[in-house]
Amino acid sequence: MNILSIETSCDETAVSVVEALGDFPHAKYEILGNALHSQIELHREYGGVFPSLAKREHALTLIPMLEKALTDTKLPQTEHHTLFPEQIEKLHEILYREEGLADNLLSFYERYNTPAIGLIAVTAGPGLEPALWVGVNFAKALSYLWNVPVVGVNHMEGHVLASVFDGRLPVPGEERQTGELPAVVFPALSLLISGGHTELVLMKDWLTYELVGQTRDDAVGEAFDKAARMMGLPYPGGPEISRLARSAREANLPQYAKLPHPMIDSGDADFSFSGLKTAVRYAIADKTLTDDERCALARDFEDAVTEVLLSKTKNALDETGARSLILGGGVTANTHIRKKFEQHLESEYPDVHLYLPDPKLSTDNSVMIALAGHAHTRDAMLPQEASNTIKADGNRSLTEQ
Numbered sequence: 001m002n003i004l005s006i007e008t009s010c011d012e013t014a015v016s017v018v019e020a021l022g023d024f025p026h027a028k029y030e031i032l033g034n035a036l037h038s039q040i041e042l043h044r045e046y047g048g049v050f051p052s053l054a055k056r057e058h059a060l061t062l063i064p065m066l067e068k069a070l071t072d073t074k075l076p077q078t079e080h081h082t083l084f085p086e087q088i089e090k091l092h093e094i095l096y097r098e099e100g101l102a103d104n105l106l107s108f109y110e111r112y113n114t115p116a117i118g119l120i121a122v123t124a125g126p127g128l129e130p131a132l133w134v135g136v137n138f139a140k141a142l143s144y145l146w147n148v149p150v151v152g153v154n155h156m157e158g159h160v161l162a163s164v165f166d167g168r169l170p171v172p173g174e175e176r177q178t179g180e181l182p183a184v185v186f187p188a189l190s191l192l193i194s195g196g197h198t199e200l201v202l203m204k205d206w207l208t209y210e211l212v213g214q215t216r217d218d219a220v221g222e223a224f225d226k227a228a229r230m231m232g233l234p235y236p237g238g239p240e241i242s243r244l245a246r247s248a249r250e251a252n253l254p255q256y257a258k259l260p261h262p263m264i265d266s267g268d269a270d271f272s273f274s275g276l277k278t279a280v281r282y283a284i285a286d287k288t289l290t291d292d293e294r295c296a297l298a299r300d301f302e303d304a305v306t307e308v309l310l311s312k313t314k315n316a317l318d319e320t321g322a323r324s325l326i327l328g329g330g331v332t333a334n335t336h337i338r339k340k341f342e343q344h345l346e347s348e349y350p351d352v353h354l355y356l357p358d359p360k361l362s363t364d365n366s367v368m369i370a371l372a373g374h375a376h377t378r379d380a381m382l383p384q385e386a387s388n389t390i391k392a393d394g395n396r397s398l399t400e401q
């Protein structure tokens with residue numbers, strides 16, 4: 001079955017076509033086409049994601065991404081008829097809030113016959129609600145146009161599955177990539193760290209999630225972004241702090257600030273990062289940092305975050321007796337955090353298998369949405385039912401679904 005997947009929860013507009021051979025979780029997946037447009041440049045001047053801009057940009061970019069993903073795949077197409085006026089009207093109705101998208105979709109329909117897609121998967125939450133709606137409405141419109149079932153999926157579940165997935169994205173000019181979900185030994189603990197989430201979740205089996213702990217204030221990615229901003233670094237701050245921290249380690253720079261390790265000894269699995277952010281503000285105060293000081297502070301910050309994440313995760317591993325550890329979400333792109341988890345697990349928990357996403361599948365992408373969609377094929381709905389039922393939900397939870 002060929003799955004068309006759509007991701008618009010934040011500032012990436014992504015569309016993939018993934019072929020699933022077999023049933024979840026034993027399928028072989030082939031990434032047939034993948035297109036991703038990052039809006040980072042657009043949001044940079046605001047120092048963060050600007051929701052109404054993100055929404056407009058998704059609406060502008062979805063058709064080019066769809067066309068790129070489909071063109072890469074060379075899927076068989078069946079010729080289709082010209083739309084009746086009431087169908088055109090219906091499409092305008094589905095997409096009436098998404099500026100220009102209905103007209104763009106109609107002109108796409110004229111130049112592109114119906115591709116062999118068996119399922120449409122779309123991120124329904126969590127994320128920025130206006131941004132999510134664009135993807136959800138677009139998925140509904142395609143479902144109506146092609147008469148294909150559609151399923152709304154949880155973005156965080158996508159991150160979990162991307163982490164376990166043993167395939168990777170093809171680089172331009174490369175053969176298609178295939179991958180599988182290896183046989184995970186349960187219970188598995190997931191540490192999900194992204195721009196909006198920091199949570200420890202216990203999985204007793206595939207697709208079941210129990211909350212073990214979560215942040216009481218900022219998410220880790222958010223803390224990286226805010227600390228970076230205070231240090232005068234551009235959005236998104238995670239990669240910037242990581243780059244500076246690496247040069248501080250290479251140069252062996254002395255500690256710049258003694259930063260707190262919030263809640264490290266709280267005895268539970270909850271996190272708090274706002275105190276760390278405040279400590280960074282005090283460490284900078286009204287000084288103009290030299291380049292070395294900025295690098296050292298970035299390193300001190302990254303070290304503090306990593307130590308808290310490691311310590312809490314180790315506690316949770318002890319408490320739950322988990323046999324696998326799955327790290328997911330955009331912050332897993334951080335090489336220092338990856339390395340420290342690898343080192344500590346190997347030496348202290350040699351029997352716990354660690355799953356880390358391919359770095360290109362760490363941050364938001366639509367391949368992970370195809371995996372989550374495939375896992376929930378049975379929840380897919382035909383266009384009529386989907387149009388009233390599937391809703392974007394910015395706060396959609398993984399543990400209360």
Ligand code: KG4
Nearest residue numbers: 194195196221236238330331333334363364
């Ligand atoms: O999962 P993701 O792409 O989007 C959300 O679902 O939020 O995560 C984005 C977050 C941002 O806060 C970004 O700064 C952070 O992931 N991030 C990083 C790195 N790359 C991205 N944080 C630390 N180090 C990185 N290398």
Ligand code: ZN
Nearest residue numbers: 194329330364
């Ligand atoms: Zn994400």
